[in-house]
Each structure stands twice: as structure tokens, then as C-alpha cells.
Amino acid sequence: MTPDEHTLFRENIPAYALGALDADETAALETHLETCASCQTELAEYRALSQSLLTAVPPKQPSAALRKRLRSRLPGAQRPAQPRWNFSFTPALGLAVLALFILNVFSLIQLRQIQAQQAALLTRVENAQVALTFLSSPNVQTLPIESEQASGTLLLDWENNQAVLVTRNLPPLPPEQTYQIWLVQPDNGRVSAGTFHPESGGTYTIQPLSPSQPFANYLGIGVTIEPAGGSDAPTGKRVLKVDF
Numbered sequence: 001m002t003p004d005e006h007t008l009f010r011e012n013i014p015a016y017a018l019g020a021l022d023a024d025e026t027a028a029l030e031t032h033l034e035t036c037a038s039c040q041t042e043l044a045e046y047r048a049l050s051q052s053l054l055t056a057v058p059p060k061q062p063s064a065a066l067r068k069r070l071r072s073r074l075p076g077a078q079r080p081a082q083p084r085w086n087f088s089f090t091p092a093l094g095l096a097v098l099a100l101f102i103l104n105v106f107s108l109i110q111l112r113q114i115q116a117q118q119a120a121l122l123t124r125v126e127n128a129q130v131a132l133t134f135l136s137s138p139n140v141q142t143l144p145i146e147s148e149q150a151s152g153t154l155l156l157d158w159e160n161n162q163a164v165l166v167t168r169n170l171p172p173l174p175p176e177q178t179y180q181i182w183l184v185q186p187d188n189g190r191v192s193a194g195t196f197h198p199e200s201g202g203t204y205t206i207q208p209l210s211p212s213q214p215f216a217n218y219l220g221i222g223v224t225i226e227p228a229g230g231s232d233a234p235t236g237k238r239v240l241k242v243d244f
């Protein structure tokens with residue numbers, strides 16, 4: 001399975017949880033679910049969400065007393081000549097309420113996706129602005145990255161102790177993995193300088209770095225593939241390095 005396939009399946013999970021997927025897509029997703037723990041968790045979450053929304057307001061038959069009270073408040077109650085509104089809660093009305101709740105769940109899911117996209121775009125714009133600022137500064141050193149898969153540079157501002165790692169064509173990672181940046185100490189120890197995911201759909205990834213200690217205290221940086229959330233020390237394969 002490629003990460004792209006996984007992403008496609010993941011997008012179908014909300015619809016699947018509501019039984020709104022067509023037969024082909026359902027079969028494909030169910031096959032994927034058998035082997036993907038991450039998608040199984042996602043499905044369980046959506047099922048819990050739709051379940052709690054659907055059961056939040058169960059269709060109910062109003063009591064006779066309530067019906068009488070409500071009817072007396074209707075504008076037409078004082079004018080018996082007009083046809084009366086039959087207030088009974090029909091199965092059709094129940095279905096309509098159910099349909100509204102399902103629509104609600106879909107809207108919530110879409111809203112969540114749009115919010116996530118907005119946050120990602122904002123980060124991307126901010127990082128691009130940081131990179132532009134760096135490029136316009138006369139004191140910034142441009143260091144090449146050494147990597148088999150990707151190309152790029154580290155823009156290093158020694159004076160302000162800030163850097164931006166610009167990578168190109170870094171392969172995308174599944175959600176359960178992340179890239180982690182390490183600062184290399186003279187005694188060969190490693191200090192984490194944060195984690196990042198390549199921007200989906202973009203060829204460039206721009207990652208700012210601002211360590212608590214001066215860059216001069218380190219020999220360079222390395223980037224490894226680690227489990228999501230990052231590690232305390234490098235455990236995965238190194239994908240690139242930059243020597244200062």
C-alpha cells in the first residue's frame with residue numbers, strides 16, 4: 001500500500017461510517033481496513049460520533065398534554081374554521097429528522113477537514129515568509145543538504161541563531177511516521193530540533209529551526225524517519241544531513 005492509497009481510503013471513512021459509500025468503494029475500503037490499524041481507529045471514532053449525534057435526540061411521540069398545549073398556542077387555534085394541523089409524529093417526519101442529523105454529521109466532518117486544510121495553508125504561508133526574510137538578509141549562510149532522495153539547502157542566520165531547512169522532493173510519509181531534525185553535538189550526541197511532514201501536493205518543504213543553544217555549539221544537522229510524535233534519540237534511517 002502506498003501512502004496515497006491510504007489517504008484515499010481515509011477520506012472515504014466518514015461516508016462509510018454512515019453507510020453512504022457505493023458497493024465498489026465499500027469493498028475496497030473493507031479490504032484496506034483489514035490491514036490498517038490507523039484507519040480502523042478512525043472508523044471507530046466516526047462511528048462513535050455519528051452514533052452519539054443520532055441518539056442525542058431520539059424521535060419521540062409528544063404526550064397528549066403537550067400536543068394540546070402546543071396546539072392551543074398555534075395562531076390558528078383561535079380560528080377553528082381553518083383546517084387543523086395534524087401534529088402526530090409520523091415515520092416520515094422521523095426519517096426527515098434522521099436525514100437532518102446525517103447531514104449535520106457530514107457538515108461537521110467537512111468543517112473539520114476545511115479547518116485542517118486552512119491551518120496547513122497558514123503554516124505554509126508563514127514558513128514561506130520566514131524563508132523570504134532569510135533570503136533577503138545579507139548575513140545568512142546557504143548550506144547544501146546531502147541526501148540521496150531529496151535536494152535543498154539550510155539557510156542559516158548565525159547572528160540571530162535561526163535557520164530554515166528548505167527541502168525538495170522529500171518523499172511523503174504515512175501518518176504514523178514523521179521526519180525529525182537532529183542537531184549534531186561535538187561528542188556525537190543528538191538534540192531534537194523538531195518534527196515535520198512534507199507539504200502534501202508541494203514539491204518544497206520549508207521548516208524553520210530555532211534551537212535554544214547557539215548553532216555554533218553543533219557540527220551540523222541530520223534528519224531521520226521516526227514514529228509519529230518523534231523520538232528521544234534517532235532510531236530510524238537518516239534521509240539527509242547538513243554540515244556546518
Ligand SMILES: [Zn+2]
Pocket residue numbers: 006007009010032036038039
Ligand atoms: Zn489506512
